[in-house]
Amino acid sequence: MVDVAPADAALVSPDAGRQLRAIALLRWQIFKNSLRTMRGRLEAVSWIFLGFWFAALGLGGAFGIAVGSWWMLSHNRSDLLAALFWPIFIFWICFPLIATAFTEVFDSSNLLRYPLRYSSFFLVNLIYGSLDGGTIVGLLWLAGAAIGISVARPSFAPWAVLALAIFGAANIFLVRALFAWIERWLAQRKTREIMGIIFFLVIISFQFIGPLTQRAHRSHFQLPSYISQTIIIQQFLPAGLVARAIDGSARSDWLSAAGSLLLLAAYAGAFCFLFHIRLRGQYAGETFGEAMSREKLRAEKTETQSGWALPGLSGQLAATMEKEARYLSRSGPMLFALIMPIVVLLLFHMGGNPNRPNAVSHNPNLAFPIGAAYSLLLLTNLIYNNFGADGMGVQFFFVAPVPMRSVVLAKNLVHGGVLALEMFLVFLATYLMYGRPAPDVVAATLIGVLFAIPLDFSVGNLLSLYSPKKYDYGAFGRQRAPGLTVLASFGVQALTIGVGVVVVLIARHYGTLWLAAVIFAVLALASWALYRAVLGRVDGIAASKRESLISVIAKTT
Amino acid sequence: MDTPAISTTNLTRRFGDFVAVDSMNLRVTPGQFFGFLGPNGAGKSTTIKMLTGLLAPSAGRMEILGLDLASHSLEVKQHIGVVPEGMALFGRLTGPEYLNFAGRMYGLDRDTAAKRTAELLEFMQLDREPKKLITDYSHGMQKKLALAAAVIHGPRILFLDEPFEGVDAIASGTLKAMLQRMILRGATIFLTSHVLEIVERLCSHLAIIHQGKLVAQGSLEELRSGVRAVPANEHLPDALAGKLTLEEIFLRIVGGSRSNDQELSWLT
Numbered sequence: 001m002v003d004v005a006p007a008d009a010a011l012v013s014p015d016a017g018r019q020l021r022a023i024a025l026l027r028w029q030i031f032k033n034s035l036r037t038m039r040g041r042l043e044a045v046s047w048i049f050l051g052f053w054f055a056a057l058g059l060g061g062a063f064g065i066a067v068g069s070w071w072m073l074s075h076n077r078s079d080l081l082a083a084l085f086w087p088i089f090i091f092w093i094c095f096p097l098i099a100t101a102f103t104e105v106f107d108s109s110n111l112l113r114y115p116l117r118y119s120s121f122f123l124v125n126l127i128y129g130s131l132d133g134g135t136i137v138g139l140l141w142l143a144g145a146a147i148g149i150s151v152a153r154p155s156f157a158p159w160a161v162l163a164l165a166i167f168g169a170a171n172i173f174l175v176r177a178l179f180a181w182i183e184r185w186l187a188q189r190k191t192r193e194i195m196g197i198i199f200f201l202v203i204i205s206f207q208f209i210g211p212l213t214q215r216a217h218r219s220h221f222q223l224p225s226y227i228s229q230t231i232i233i234q235q236f237l238p239a240g241l242v243a244r245a246i247d248g249s250a251r252s253d254w255l256s257a258a259g260s261l262l263l264l265a266a267y268a269g270a271f272c273f274l275f276h277i278r279l280r281g282q283y284a285g286e287t288f289g290e291a292m293s294r295e296k297l298r299a300e301k302t303e304t305q306s307g308w309a310l311p312g313l314s315g316q317l318a319a320t321m322e323k324e325a326r327y328l329s330r331s332g333p334m335l336f337a338l339i340m341p342i343v344v345l346l347l348f349h350m351g352g353n354p355n356r357p358n359a360v361s362h363n364p365n366l367a368f369p370i371g372a373a374y375s376l377l378l379l380t381n382l383i384y385n386n387f388g389a390d391g392m393g394v395q396f397f398f399v400a401p402v403p404m405r406s407v408v409l410a411k412n413l414v415h416g417g418v419l420a421l422e423m424f425l426v427f428l429a430t431y432l433m434y435g436r437p438a439p440d441v442v443a444a445t446l447i448g449v450l451f452a453i454p455l456d457f458s459v460g461n462l463l464s465l466y467s468p469k470k471y472d473y474g475a476f477g478r479q480r481a482p483g484l485t486v487l488a489s490f491g492v493q494a495l496t497i498g499v500g501v502v503v504v505l506i507a508r509h510y511g512t513l514w515l516a517a518v519i520f521a522v523l524a525l526a527s528w529a530l531y532r533a534v535l536g537r538v539d540g541i542a543a544s545k546r547e548s549l550i551s552v553i554a555k556t557t
Numbered sequence: 558m559d560t561p562a563i564s565t566t567n568l569t570r571r572f573g574d575f576v577a578v579d580s581m582n583l584r585v586t587p588g589q590f591f592g593f594l595g596p597n598g599a600g601k602s603t604t605i606k607m608l609t610g611l612l613a614p615s616a617g618r619m620e621i622l623g624l625d626l627a628s629h630s631l632e633v634k635q636h637i638g639v640v641p642e643g644m645a646l647f648g649r650l651t652g653p654e655y656l657n658f659a660g661r662m663y664g665l666d667r668d669t670a671a672k673r674t675a676e677l678l679e680f681m682q683l684d685r686e687p688k689k690l691i692t693d694y695s696h697g698m699q700k701k702l703a704l705a706a707a708v709i710h711g712p713r714i715l716f717l718d719e720p721f722e723g724v725d726a727i728a729s730g731t732l733k734a735m736l737q738r739m740i741l742r743g744a745t746i747f748l749t750s751h752v753l754e755i756v757e758r759l760c761s762h763l764a765i766i767h768q769g770k771l772v773a774q775g776s777l778e779e780l781r782s783g784v785r786a787v788p789a790n791e792h793l794p795d796a797l798a799g800k801l802t803l804e805e806i807f808l809r810i811v812g813g814s815r816s817n818d819q820e821l822s823w824l825t
Contacts, residue, residue, distance in 0.1 A: 305653070305657075305671065306657070306667040306668060306670070306671040307657045307658065307661050307667055307670060307671070309667060315661045315664070315665075315666065315667065316661060316662055316664070318661070319657070319658045319661035319662055320658075320662070322654075322658065323647060323650060323654075323658050326649070326650060326654060327647070327649050327650075330649050330690075331649075389649075390647065391646075391647070391648055392643035392644055392645055392646055392647075392648070393645055393646055393647035393648070394645075395611060395641050395643055395645035396645040396646075396647070396659070396662070396706075398610055398611050399609050399610060399611065399634060399637075399639040399641065399645065400634060400659075400662040400663060401631045401632070401634035401635040401662075401663060401664065402631075402662055403631065543613070544613075546611065546612070546613070547612055547613070550611060554643050
């Protein structure tokens with residue numbers, strides 16, 4: 001029998017605390033080493049700026065929530081607390097999904113080569129995975145609520161803090177579980193297709209909400225009763241439960257308070273369990289690539305197909321576009337991101353009041369431009385980091401006899417094509433959910449996008465070369481953009497939206513939105529001229545930045 | 558006199574204060590199977606990266622087939638094939654898609670690219686699982702695919718950075734067969750490798766780089782003669798020096814290995 005006792009006295013049983021400290025030290029050293037380069041220093045400065053933005057959002061929101069909860073408790077209106085906790089809950093869950101540029105799921109898979117216990121693996125994933133903007137802002141807001149309640153009714157402080165802590169834990173577990181499960185579902189073609197079908201069924205089913213509501217109205221269905229049913233249901237969901245737990249204690253209804261708290265804890269436990277199932281699988285070494293079984297691969301043996309032929313474009317451009325399109329079509333997370341504008345339109349539509357047809361939620365003339373702007377925003381992850389997913393392949397572009405501007409142009413053309421498809425889907429979704437937008441709105445929006453997209457491409461092409469970051473198309477939420485890129489994209493979006501607002505105001509002043517379309521067309525010409533100028537400089541910049549680009553994108557660790 | 562396939566003049570590359578390649582003057586004649594050797598960190602990969610356009614030199618001049626690489630990089634790239642350190646593969650393409658892509662990027666028309674893709678896949682025995690993504694390939698399959706992509710346009714010079722690293726005997730045999738076939742047809746091959754036996758068997762000419770400097774260059778026979786010229790080896794009789802293997806020549810030129818029983822005594 002083999003003696004497995006440690007031969008070395010220095011070798012002790014792995015201790016979770018020691019391992020967590022070692023991982024923290026590792027991350028600190030990685031950060032410290034990154035400051036040796038100018039790019040790393042710029043990155044750190046960018047994240048400090050973004051930190052201010054998150055601090056403003058977190059602390060400002062916390063102050064507002066503290067005042068709100070203080071007012072509710074001190075005016076005996078603790079029954080309204082759910083109105084505070086639901087927005088926190090929705091932000092906490094939706095922000096990481098909608099703004100993936102700020103979200104990074106800590107990839108701990110390469111830690112598995114070490115004797116890491118499952119408990120340590122779980123903790124590492126939970127702690128480092130929770131270091132994202134949404135969670136930090138959410139925790140600050142909960143702290144605000146705790147302070148407001150404690151100031152208003154100091155005797156409630158322990159109970160409120162306990163309830164809010166469980167609520168916070170439930171949210172953290174839910175976000176982590178959602179990311180882990182979505183990543184798993186998007187990892188394989190089959191599960192991805194099932195998810196896609198479910199999503200479209202949900203979209204279609206929502207089409208029936210309007211007619212059903214109208215039918216209910218005609219049959220003297222009482223809206224207040226509909227709302228009261230919603231209020232009853234929400235009481236059994238996490239945000240409602242935490243409100244009920246605090247409200248129950250405020251009314252000395254300890255049975256209701258304790259029951260709500262227990263149910264909330266059960267939710268936290270369930271979310272934790274869901275997260276645990278995924279992590280347990282990862283810990284056991286499971287991976288979900290696109291790999292098919294050997295039998296299936298052999299069965300699918302086919303003739304080698306010729307590549308794409310695109311009229312008017314060179315073979316090299318067509319080949320690069322084909323490669324980009326294949327990459328995108330194999331990225332579940334990217335496809336998921338591309339349906340988000342439609343999800344947002346759906347959320348707006350659901351959240352609105354059908355009795356106010358001019359509200360954003362029911363106005364196609366607002367829904368279409370909003371959907372278009374959000375589509376453009378989502379594409380920034382791609383546009384501002386053109387080479388991010390190329391991995392080792394990025395070297396190929398430098399050894400092939402192709403000018404880099406052709407490669408960049410091909411990538412821009414594909415991304416432009418994706419945006420065009422996205423705009424079509426947004427139009428379709430707007431048409432189905434909100435009604436047909438006015439022709440002048442459609443024209444102004446489309447030409448406005450024609451002004452914005454070259455601007456995004458120009459800045460994106462520069463940042464792709466100056467501030468690249470490797471990311472994995474196959475991993476959901478592991479594609480946080482570099483801080484510099486996020487700041488620059490913020491700047492460009494702010495400029496675009498600012499110009500858009502001014503143009504629309506001018507057009508409204510003269511009473512016709514067609515004027516906006518004309519102004520956008522003039523601006524688009526200038527924007528395209530800028531794009532051409534930047535594209536012309538790409539070869540030189542790529543040659544000077546090739547080392548850093550290759551070292552970042554093609555790195556293996 | 559023939560135009561050299563590869564020539565460098567005072568080629569230098571610095572990383573801050575560190576000089577990775579120091580005033581290198583290298584000359585490779587067309588048709589040579591050229592082995593470029595050196596210990597870890599000697600500057601082999603840095604040199605091959607500069608010669609293939611992946612890295613800019615700090616100083617010096619490089620000519621490939623008589624063309625200045627700095628001013629004619631696109632023309633040069635049309636005539637060379639490269640398997641760099643990371644293999645330059647796009648993991649989320651299938652093998653046929655990648656070869657098709659590579660062929661068209663080198664300027665082949667669609668039909669030729671497709672035809673050569675099929676031929677190369679068959680030759681490399683990579684045609685059994687055409688829908689498999691490259692990321693799911695084994696290391697040996699990836700090496701074979703990278704080599705196939707590097708030769709799809711029929712390059713006159715092939716640069717290979719550690720082509721046999723991590724490759725099993727069967728795949729290695731396929732790679733060697735292809736390389737020898739190319740040499741017979743007049744191509745020039747420039748390769749770096751740590752497997753000195755393979756280099757000894759394949760290469761007609763060699764260069765050894767040590768601490769960024771080119772310390773030896775020539776045929777194996779010339780290197781053997783050169784070893785005798787090294788002061789530390791003066792005691793070597795001619796008969797013995799004539800039988801030195803490449804590994805022995807290499808160790809005598811770049812220095813021996815350390816061996817101390819007391820070091821790392823805690824290792825079982």
